[in-house]
Amino acid sequence: MATPLNQSVADSSLLTRSLPVGLLREFVRSEATDDGLTPQLLAELRVLARVPGLLVACNYGGTLCDAEGISTETLPLGNAAIALRALAALPNTHAAVVSGRSLRDLAAVSRLPAEVHLVGSHGAETDMGFAHGLSLATESLLQRVNTELAEAVGFQQGIWLERKPVAVAVHTRPATPEVAAEVTEIARDIARTHGLFFIVDGSVLDLSVTEPAKAEALESLRSRLGVSAAMFAGDAYSDELAIATLRGPDMGIRVGPGETAAAHRLGDPESFARVLAILFELRRAWLFGEDAVGLERHSMIGNGSSTALVTPDAKICWMSHPLPDSGSLFAHILGGDAAGHFSVEPVKASQVLGQRYVDSTMIVETRWADVTVTDYLEPAPEGITSLVRVLSGTGAARIVFAPRPDYANAPFSMEARGDELHIVGTADPIILFAPGVTFSVSSDGRHSTAVASVNLQDGPVVLTLRCGDTEPVAADPAEETDRRAAVAHHARKWVQELDLPGVKPSLVRRSALVLRSLVHEPTGAVLAAPTTSLPEGIGGTRNWDYRYCWLRDGSMTVNALVDLGSVSEARGFLDWLGRILSNAPGPEWLHPLYSVTGAPLSTEAIIESLPGYAGSRPVRIGNAADHQVQLDVFGPIAELIHSVSEQEGTLDAAHWDLLVQMAAAVLARWHEADHGIWEARMAPRHHVYTKVMCWVTLDRALRTAARHGRQPEPAWESTAAIIRDEVLREGWDESARSYTVAYNSPDLDAAVLHIGLSGLLDVGDPRFLATVAAVERELRVGPTVFRYRYDDGLPGLEGGFHICTTWLIEAYIAVGRTEDAWDLFDQLVNLFGPTGLLPEEYDPGTETHLGNHPQAYSHLGFIRCARLLDGLQKDSMQKDQLQKDLLQKN
Incomplete structure (x- = not known):
């Protein structure tokens, strides 16, 4: 069974939600005098709320409650106690009271729960046995x-x-x-x-008998709890000793009069209670991302070199520059407003009426009653990102331009120069061209934000964001119309040449456009997805960076386009792979994935400053799978070359050379254990799927050679037979009554369906029929199919994988279970987002879409199923027509 969701995160979330946090919200919004709640304090609270690990500590009397005195007279303020307890219940958040009272008296009087650390006797007393x-x-x-x-x-x-x-x-x-x-x-x-x-x-x-030790107590708490920042508030001399130790992002607060080293002063404990409540609200929102938009509801725009995500209300929430795996310019989807966004909304608040793609393009329109926003990425030279936003309608629109380069970690300033906004202090030039728009620019000391309002009754407003380029952009809206028309024509011309199936043609068309947008045209590489760290389980740690080119995923993506009649993407990918091989020590030493430039990946790292989508941490940059051994990758490449040569009727010499190298790699290493298709971070095993793909490599090489009159290597056929015999013998597990994930393992894996789908085992063989039944029984839940259920060495749960769902649909078709195939296919169709996009996974229990978005796997699998079902329909129609013809003759 898979390991449970990170228990501390789950427990903390439940505990926090069980507290009367509504009281805190009302307290924050109340009209009480905010003595000392300055804009600077509120700004610093927003920063403090976003640190990875936080300690909130304070004195008791005079800070958390009105004054020291007789115990029965000095219970803490209700809101302060609720806020402190609520903060302590949040993940990676700790609370403490460091008082001059004895520890026993402090515990009795404060009535704070065990989640709040108590220290008595001015920092000297940390346990009841001290006396x-x-x-x-x-x-x-x-x-x-x-x-x-x-x-x-x-x-x-x-x-x-x-x-x-x-x-x-x-x-x-x-x-x-x-x-x-x-x-x-x-x-x-x-x-x-x-x-x-x-x-x-x-x-x-x-x-x-001991000197005041609140400074030492604070340092001890910091060290023991491993926090990255602390707040300390107090009202007395001994508190100043602790305040004097604060540094970096820490915050010191003096409550009441007196000399202080703290940066902020509040008038009374009630004001401090309000600060605690505000901090709780800010941190809770940062940790849990309560307003996270469903992943499937995001639309992607792309131009063949850059991509961006747009929320249903026209917020650019994700975009990187200059490469797909470069630092983000907007990362709102991973960190809210503070991580960067580019927003447009009506000045007069109203509901979004809808969002759609302009037919057969990657141009997105978002419409309100009196405002329409049209977004697209226009073609640009390599290294340049050009985002165009057109505002039209009869109302007024508000624009918020808040770039945050390098995952919001790079400070910068912004200058308005006529019709242009210039980002100053970045490695590449970044300019927003906005003819006729007057922006107001503000700064928090590290980052700038520009805000403007425009009246669209005066005509459309065109905003063009250019990254990596200083060339001026034409101010005439009519010229933008021509540019947009050219972008649309280019996409529609490509779509018109596709051979679309009759089953769900509009969704297939959209899926094809998505796959084409994931092709990095300057290099030919193909992204697995345009995003990083969108979680496989909300609140979990399975958050991976997919902005790279996996040899497997890339081959399967362009092969799906080959099936639809577009071969240029496959040719570009194979050229890219040829360049990779020219610098590799041998084909058998190919990495599982590369950056689009062909470079190996850097070490996987974590961006601590981003809370992640819906509070799902960590946000990862890079992918440690780069260091794994995945010997299945040769199979999809061989399958692709076989498909291209079949589609074109010829075999390029360069493609034949690649195929020979893939076969040589299999001969060299097929007998080794590897990490498998799913990149489980475990010791290598003899994965059944890997062995099947090694057989596929040699089988497709033999078929291609026969079709085009090439001479195969003598060892190809004999080795293919050896691999096949071994897989059929060692991959079967009698206890599971199925082929399983690896030799000598009873665990099921949806990928073993390829033992029949690949042709290695006849689909009518009872062993394949039993394997299909086992996958259906153990791994299918409603409209989705899970990869596996075994412990893969990683914490947390995940959803069902859409590509596994498509494999089961293919298997249903292969074994003649047509009605089951149609039923599951229709359920998959119902999971598409409103603009026709699919992320990686789906949790049927919570009905939540998960994983990086949109995912190439999901869309290519859907295209394959639609084509197969279309073939079934056509075969059925032909049989019906033959029967009619026979009846007419008789």
């Missing part, structure tokens, strides 16, 4: 001091004494100012006489 470890000499000293204080000041009205583990406290709050001043001087003299530390904490005077 029992004091020496007899210390006890004797404190007893003498207590007696002396009782005799000297105990008779004064409003004065009472308290024995603490390491101190004797003199409480002066009920006393008159004159009495309090006199008692303070007497107590100070007694402390000096006995060599004690004299600590003034509001109205409490501590004569302590």
Whole structure:
């Protein structure tokens, strides 16, 4: 079984949602005076809320509640207690109260739950057993001091004494100012006489055997909890010692009057309670991404070298530059507004009426009642990204341009120069050309944001964002219309030449356009998806970077286009692969994936500053699968060359050479264990799918050689027979009554359906029929099919994989279960997003779409199924026509 969802994240989410957080929201929105809640403080709270690990610590009396004093009089403010508890319940968030009170008294009075760390005696007391470890000499000293204080000041009205583990406290709050001043001087003299530390904490005077240790307590908490930033708030001298240790993104707050090193001051504990509530709301939104738009509802625009995602309300929420795997310019989908976005909305609030692709193009239109936004990426020279946004209608629109280069980690400034906005301080030039638009630019010190409103009754507004280029863009809207028409014509001309099936032709057309947009035309490489770290499970860690070219995925993608009659993408991909091989030590040493430039990947890294889609961490850059051994990759390449030669009726010498190299790679390494198609981060095994693909490599090489009169290597046929016999013998597991993921394993894997789909095993063989039944029984849930259910060494759950669903549809067709194939196909069709896109996965339990989006696997699998079902329809129609003809003759 797969391992459970990261339990700490799940538990924290449930606990947080169980708290009365609605009270906090109302408290934040209430009209109470915000004494000290400055714009600067609020801005810094937004930054603090986004750190990977956060500690929120504070003093008790005078900070969390009104004042020190008798226990029954000083319960914490209700909202402050709720906020602190709520913060402590969030993932990677800790709360602490560091007080001058004894730990026992602090626990009794504060009534805070175990999630909040309590430290007493000015930082010295961290556990209830602390007092029992004091020496007899210390006890004797404190007893003498207590007696002396009782005799000297105990008779004064409003004065009472308290024995603490390491101190004797003199409480002066009920006393008159004159009495309090006199008692303070007497107590100070007694402390000096006995060599004690004299600590003034509001109205409490501590004569302590230990010096104030709130600084040490804060440092200890930071180290033990492993946090990356801390907030500390206090109102007394001992709190200043802790505040003085703050650095970097930390925040210090002084509550009330007095000298302070803190950057911020609040008037009273109620204002601090409001700060805690605001911080909770900000951090909760950052961690859980509650407003995350369903992945399937995003539309992609692309031009053959760049891609971008658009939300249903016309927000550019993802775009990188200059390469697919370069740093992002907009990463809202992974981090909200702070991660960068380019938004347009009506000034007069209204609901979006709809979003659609302009027919047979990658141009997206988003429409409100009086505003329409048209988005596309226009062709541009290599290294240049050109995004065009056209605003039209009868109303007014608000524009927010908030680029955040390099995953929001690169500081920059912005300058308005006439009709242009220039991003200053980046490696590449970035300019927004906006004729007739007047922007207001603001900055938070690291990043700038430009805002403008435009009246569309005066005519369309054209916004052109150019990255990597300083050439001016024409200001005439009519010229933009011509440019857009040229983009549309180019796409439609390509679509018109496709051989589309009669089954769901509009969705097949859209899927084909998506696959073509994932082809990086300058190099010929093919992206598995245009995004990174969109989760396979909400809140989980299975968040991978798919902005690379897997040899397997790329081959299968362009092969789907070959099946539709477009071969140019396959030729470009094979040329790209040829360049890879020219620099490889041998074909058998090909990596599973490369960047589009052909370079090996850098080390997989984590962007700590981004919370991830719907709070799903970590956000990963790079992919460690680059270092795996995946010996199945030769099969899809051989299949592609076989398909291209069949489609064109000829075999290029370069393609034959590639095929020979793929076969040589199989001969060299087919007998080895590998990591398999799914890149499980486990020890290599003898995967059945891998062995099947090694057989496919040799089988397709033999077929291609026979068709085109080429001479095969003598070892191809004999080795193919050996592989086939071994797979049929070793891949079967009697206990599972199925072919399984690997030799000597009972675990099922949807990929083993290829044992029949590839032709290695006859589809009528009882063993294949049993394998189809086992996959259906164990891995299908409603409209989706899971890859597997076994523990793959990674935490968390995942959804069903759309490509596995398409494999089961193919298997149903192959074994004659036509009605089941149509039924599952129709269920898959129902999962497409409103503009015809599919991400990688689907969770049938929560009805949530998952994984990187849009996913090449999902769309190519759908195209294959539509073509196969179309073939069934045509065969059925031909049989019906033959029967009619026979009846007419008779």
